[in-house]
Amino acid sequence: MISVKEALEKVLSHVDVLEPGDELILDSLGQVLADDIYSTIDIPGMDNTAMDGYAVQAESTMGATHSSPNILRVTGEVAAGYLTKEEVMPGTAIRIMTGAPIPNGADAVVQFEDTDEEIRKAQNQPLSEIGVFREVEKGLNIRRAGEDISSGSLVLTKGTLLRPQEIGVLASLGRDVVTVFRRPVVAILSTGDELVDVGKPLPPGKIYSSNSYSLAAQVARYGGIPKRLGIARDSIQSLEEKLKEAREADLLITSAGVSVGDYDVVKDVLAKQGEVTFWAVRMKPGKPLAFGVLRLGKRAVPHLGLPGNPVSSMITFEQFARPAIFKMLGRRSFDKPTVHARSESHIKNKDGRRIFARVKVREEDGGYIARLAGPQGSGILTSMTLANGLLIVPEDVPAVQVGDNVVVQMLDWEQEI
Ligand code: AMP
Ligand code: MG
Numbered sequence: 001m002i003s004v005k006e007a008l009e010k011v012l013s014h015v016d017v018l019e020p021g022d023e024l025i026l027d028s029l030g031q032v033l034a035d036d037i038y039s040t041i042d043i044p045g046m047d048n049t050a051m052d053g054y055a056v057q058a059e060s061t062m063g064a065t066h067s068s069p070n071i072l073r074v075t076g077e078v079a080a081g082y083l084t085k086e087e088v089m090p091g092t093a094i095r096i097m098t099g100a101p102i103p104n105g106a107d108a109v110v111q112f113e114d115t116d117e118e119i120r121k122a123q124n125q126p127l128s129e130i131g132v133f134r135e136v137e138k139g140l141n142i143r144r145a146g147e148d149i150s151s152g153s154l155v156l157t158k159g160t161l162l163r164p165q166e167i168g169v170l171a172s173l174g175r176d177v178v179t180v181f182r183r184p185v186v187a188i189l190s191t192g193d194e195l196v197d198v199g200k201p202l203p204p205g206k207i208y209s210s211n212s213y214s215l216a217a218q219v220a221r222y223g224g225i226p227k228r229l230g231i232a233r234d235s236i237q238s239l240e241e242k243l244k245e246a247r248e249a250d251l252l253i254t255s256a257g258v259s260v261g262d263y264d265v266v267k268d269v270l271a272k273q274g275e276v277t278f279w280a281v282r283m284k285p286g287k288p289l290a291f292g293v294l295r296l297g298k299r300a301v302p303h304l305g306l307p308g309n310p311v312s313s314m315i316t317f318e319q320f321a322r323p324a325i326f327k328m329l330g331r332r333s334f335d336k337p338t339v340h341a342r343s344e345s346h347i348k349n350k351d352g353r354r355i356f357a358r359v360k361v362r363e364e365d366g367g368y369i370a371r372l373a374g375p376q377g378s379g380i381l382t383s384m385t386l387a388n389g390l391l392i393v394p395e396d397v398p399a400v401q402v403g404d405n406v407v408v409q410m411l412d413w414e415q416e417i
Contacts, residue, residue, distance in 0.1 A: 003395065004319060004354045007281045011291055011320045014277070014302045017330040018182040018250065025170045028162050030223040031180035032330035037156040039173050042146035047102040048080075051141040054093040054115060054130055055106035058138040069116055069131030078103060093130055102142055109141035110134075149173070161331060161415070181330035186219045186321070187249035187301075188212060189229040189242055191257040191266055192308060197231060210381060211255040211313045215306070218317050224251075224325045234263040236272075243269070247296040251324055253317070256308025259288040266305045270294065274303065282395060283319070284353045285312035285378035291320070309378035315356050315390065318411070337413040340405055341368035341391070347400040349393045358387035361408055370408050388412055 002010075020034030049055065056072060064070035072093040076086040080099030088094055088105035096102075096109060112118070116131035149155055155173065156166060162180065170178055195209040196202055209231055216226035227249060232242040234257065246252040257266030258279070267290060270276055274294035281289045290305030304321055306313040323334035339361065347357050359370040373387035374380065389408040393400050400406055 001280045001282045001287075002278050004281055004283050007278055007289070007291065008320060008323060010277050011302075011304070011324050012327055012334070014291075014293060015251065015324045015327050018184060018328050020179050021182045022177050023180050025167050025175060025178050028178050028180045029164070029167060030329070031162055031183060033156055033158050033160045033162065033166075034179045034181050034330070036154055036158050037170065037173070037175070037178075039149045039151055039153055039155050041149075041173065042151045043149040043172055044143050044145055044147065046145045048099055048143050049096050049102060049109045049141055050098065050143050051109055051111040052097050053095075053109045053111040053141065054132070055088055055096045055103050055109050056093045056132070056136070057088060057090055057106060058108040058136050058140070060091055060093070061108075061110065061132050061135045064132045064134055066133045069133050071129050071131050074128055074130050076103075093132075095127065095130075107138045107142075108136045110136055111141060159330065159332060181328075184224045184250035184325055184328040185227055185248065186224040186251045186253060186325065187227045187229050187246035188215050188219065189232055189239075189246065189252070189254045191232045191234060191239060191254055193234045193263070195231045210310050211306075211308065214310065214314050214381075215253055215255060215317055215321075218314065218322070219253075219325065222322050222325045223329050234265055236265050236269055239265055239269050240273070243273075243294070243296060246294075246301055247299055249301055250328055251321070252294060252301045252303040253321055254303065254305050255313050256306075258290045258305040258307060266290065270303065270305060274300075281316075282353045283316075284355045285309060286316040286319075286356075287353065289316050289320075307378075310381040311358070311378045311384055314381075314384055318390070318409070319356070333415070336409040336411075337415065338392075338407050338409050339368050339389075341370040341389075341408045343391065343400050343404045343406045344369055344371040344402060345400070346402055347372070347391070347393055349395075349398050349400075352395050354395050355393035356390040356409075357393065358383045359389045359391040359408060360387055361389045361410065368408070370406060 075092050077095040078084040078100045079097045084103050094103045114133045190209045190212045196206045219226040229245045232239045257264045274292045276292040288307050293300045294303040306316045326334045358373040360373045361370045374383040389410050391408045
């Protein structure tokens with residue numbers, strides 16, 4: 001039986017970053033840039049004001065105080081999105097709104113709060129003049145052209161993961177389409193005579209195929225495109241029939257049928273139609289776990305045969321399918337973020353496997369504390385809903401005692417720091 005680390009290396013060695021393609025920027029969330037992005041424009045495009053106020057020459061405010069304001073003649077007004085031909089001279093001002101271009105002649109903006117505008121308005125006086133309460137220095141409240149991005153500069157580099165802020169930057173450059181590495185299509189096939197799809201009545205002895213959905217949701221969460229192939233029965237014929245639909249996929253995930261039971265036919269098909277890299281991994285939950293390459297028509301599709309138990313399938317997905325999807329997406333790091341925590345639970349490791357225990361992590365006194373999230377049976381899927389982390393008990397640690405320092409993979413944290 002191979003270790004989790006060796007198994008992951010083998011899985012990753014069978015997948016590679018996918019080819020680049022164009023996407024609408026909003027569809028590229030969670031994908032990785034396949035090109036460097038240069039700007040063809042300055043941002044901001046021109047000097048503009050960071051505040052609502054009055055564009056002035058700083059000189060005109062010399063000596064101004066609250067009790068003795070400098071009175072300037074107001075010669076116009078300019079809103080964001082408009083240019084004014086009016087020029088600011090010594091002793092004049094132009095009323096200006098945030099984002100509006102700085103008029104010629106002006107070298108500072110006095111914000112409304114530093115003028116007597118409120119008082120004039122309250123007294124119904126026209127705003128043809130304005131009193132300035134304080135001296136301002138040149139450049140005050142002016143955002144310079146190109147201060148964020150200058151035309152011709154490299155803004156985002158190839159390999160960057162696109163988050164909402166990168167998508168915002170792309171939009172600020174005027175890009176509607178971006179070249180990113182393609183999302184992997186991940187085919188998901190559940191197997192088992194006992195399975196019924198959701199939305200149908202449940203005959204005695206049957207169960208709903210929850211794995212079809214938890215796995216598809218995991219694929220989508222991590223940036224892949226799930227392709228649900230439904231349910232195959234526990235017969236080689238049914239399985240082979242369904243597997244044909246996985247021909248176009250970049251990764252095939254099957255659930256169940258990989259343990260040693262009589263009806264575990266996934267392993268038979270994999271042995272017949274593919275090359276098996278491993279059958280079992282030294283981990284808990286998730287010991288029966290197959291990986292190989294399946295020949296489907298002309299294509300060889302990497303295949304992860306996950307265990308059927310609902311918790312095992314989700315946790316093995318996290319450890320192996322998620323990193324494979326990340327690699328195909330062109331992401332640089334495949335690791336789930338971890339924290340160090342103090343365990344509040346006692347966890348035995350009887351047979352030298354790597355345990356992934358479902359825990360709830362909380363913060364207390366500046367540190368993290370992890371406690372088992374309910375019963376740890378691999379069929380108890382609600383324990384996953386109570387958990388926000390997976391506490392890792394390494395292979396060579398026979399037990400975690402209460403108070404021990406442990407490492408926890410954070411299930412809902414997106415990225416490593
Ligand atoms: P197996 O790997 O076929 O021995 O299945 C192990 C356990 O997982 C059995 O209790 C199955 O009923 C259960 N199981 C298998 N497939 C699914 C599925 N798609 N959704 C929920 N439970 C499943
Ligand atoms: Mg089965």
